[in-house]
Amino acid sequence: MLVFGGTGDLALHKLLPALYHLHRDGRLAAQTRILALARQPLSRADYQSLAERRCRAQVARADFDTATWQSFAERLDYFAMDVSQSADFGRLAKRLDSHERVQVYYLATAPDLFEDIAAHLATAGLAGPLSRIVLEKPIGHSLDSAKAINAAIGAVFDESRVFRIDHYLGKETVQNLMALRFANALFEPIWRAGHIDHVQISVCETLGVENRGAYYDRSGAMRDMLQNHLLQLLCLVAMEAPVRFDAEAVRDEKLKVLQALKPIHGLDVQDTTVRGQYVAGKIGGQEVPAYYFEKNVDNDSDTETFVALHAEIDNWRWAGVPFYLRTGKRLAKKSSEIVIQFKPVPHRLFNGGEANCLLIRLQPEERISLQLMAKAPGKGMRLEPVELDLNLAQAFQQKRRWDAYERLLLDVIEGDSTLFMRRDEVEAAWSWIDPILRGWHEYYQSPRPYPAGSSGPEQAHGLLERHGRAWHE
Numbered sequence: 001m002l003v004f005g006g007t008g009d010l011a012l013h014k015l016l017p018a019l020y021h022l023h024r025d026g027r028l029a030a031q032t033r034i035l036a037l038a039r040q041p042l043s044r045a046d047y048q049s050l051a052e053r054r055c056r057a058q059v060a061r062a063d064f065d066t067a068t069w070q071s072f073a074e075r076l077d078y079f080a081m082d083v084s085q086s087a088d089f090g091r092l093a094k095r096l097d098s099h100e101r102v103q104v105y106y107l108a109t110a111p112d113l114f115e116d117i118a119a120h121l122a123t124a125g126l127a128g129p130l131s132r133i134v135l136e137k138p139i140g141h142s143l144d145s146a147k148a149i150n151a152a153i154g155a156v157f158d159e160s161r162v163f164r165i166d167h168y169l170g171k172e173t174v175q176n177l178m179a180l181r182f183a184n185a186l187f188e189p190i191w192r193a194g195h196i197d198h199v200q201i202s203v204c205e206t207l208g209v210e211n212r213g214a215y216y217d218r219s220g221a222m223r224d225m226l227q228n229h230l231l232q233l234l235c236l237v238a239m240e241a242p243v244r245f246d247a248e249a250v251r252d253e254k255l256k257v258l259q260a261l262k263p264i265h266g267l268d269v270q271d272t273t274v275r276g277q278y279v280a281g282k283i284g285g286q287e288v289p290a291y292y293f294e295k296n297v298d299n300d301s302d303t304e305t306f307v308a309l310h311a312e313i314d315n316w317r318w319a320g321v322p323f324y325l326r327t328g329k330r331l332a333k334k335s336s337e338i339v340i341q342f343k344p345v346p347h348r349l350f351n352g353g354e355a356n357c358l359l360i361r362l363q364p365e366e367r368i369s370l371q372l373m374a375k376a377p378g379k380g381m382r383l384e385p386v387e388l389d390l391n392l393a394q395a396f397q398q399k400r401r402w403d404a405y406e407r408l409l410l411d412v413i414e415g416d417s418t419l420f421m422r423r424d425e426v427e428a429a430w431s432w433i434d435p436i437l438r439g440w441h442e443y444y445q446s447p448r449p450y451p452a453g454s455s456g457p458e459q460a461h462g463l464l465e466r467h468g469r470a471w472h473e
Contacts, residue, residue, distance in 0.1 A: 002104070021402075022409065034076050039082055048076055107136065111139065118152055122155075132162075133156075138223055140426075159422070164426060168233065173368065178236060182241050196343065200339040201230055202336065204328060220304045228421075231432075232254070234257065235258065254425055260315045262314050265439055288453075305330065306327070337360060357370075455473065
């Protein structure tokens, strides 16, 4: 496995800890080797020391074992190179032993390097028929740029060997969403417009842009989060049951959802979308600066750090059901959750009755709970909501919780692309997002300010309030 961008945060904070755990659990073949690639002139020992420090910081104390790390480090090597230079790929080809078979290229780099890396791999004779390439999101910044990247990658690697990774799809609760829907007879009859009032999908963060200011200021919340993470979650909620559980059947159904999304364009953006940007405020009692004072961010930036929108799916199952999506930085709490709000009973017999609600929480804890109405103890029929609760951490205490990257890296190694995005999925998502971005530009929809530590712009609440609904808090 070759990891391009081997000294970056993604490689050191996510990929190497995940590979360490796979090694510890005996999931890597004995002959597996990991070669990190980056510009810094480091020796193998220097890189192993750097990797150990970062992994110790990321891995739970009980999970990190020095002897296990030492055996893992024997797999780990480093090669200094500049991926923009074709000649360095020639050096790389000579560096690799003739008997070594490179199976996975992981591009933990900026997306604008994807095309060059693929072309240089082909020129150096390193893109063999058994090799696979892993691309981190975002795949481009628009439909045209995504098509260009996909075409360049496709010229070197056929589609079956391209793994476009979205780590949200590796989360245990996301996969449990499919199990909940397709392995239980309870929900399928009511998983449709006749019984569901609306759906909310929220990915809220308390962090700012951290060290990603230069990247984030060019992308914003729409491109960084909604175009990939939130739309993938929407697909899993709304998709039909695949004819079988394999990569192509699952991705065929997700594609149908993306193609059925009702377009939002022109003046529609003013009624169905909200952009926001955080200003100074307090989070956890600590003062934090406004977005435009963050490192590597333009002082007059109009990049959105928050986006909320009202989406609809034009098909028989979901006609008329609004899907409310929101994501933002510097919000009051960190949470990722999906809320399925059912319709109320047709006739209320008792006071205090509320509509049932299914809550699927991805973080901070992984749990699924169903809110039902029950009689409170005492005289009379006073109803209160109670929860049927599945806490996944408690239900499977004997098993260590896998990180999303562990599961996805193992899938890449085994060649299972079920949890990865296909080329036409990526392009269908951009086809829906691009008109929204154009509408923001054409109608000068600048971001609405919201204080850090709040729940976002007031206008985001109006998206739901005008229809008598509210965000789940």
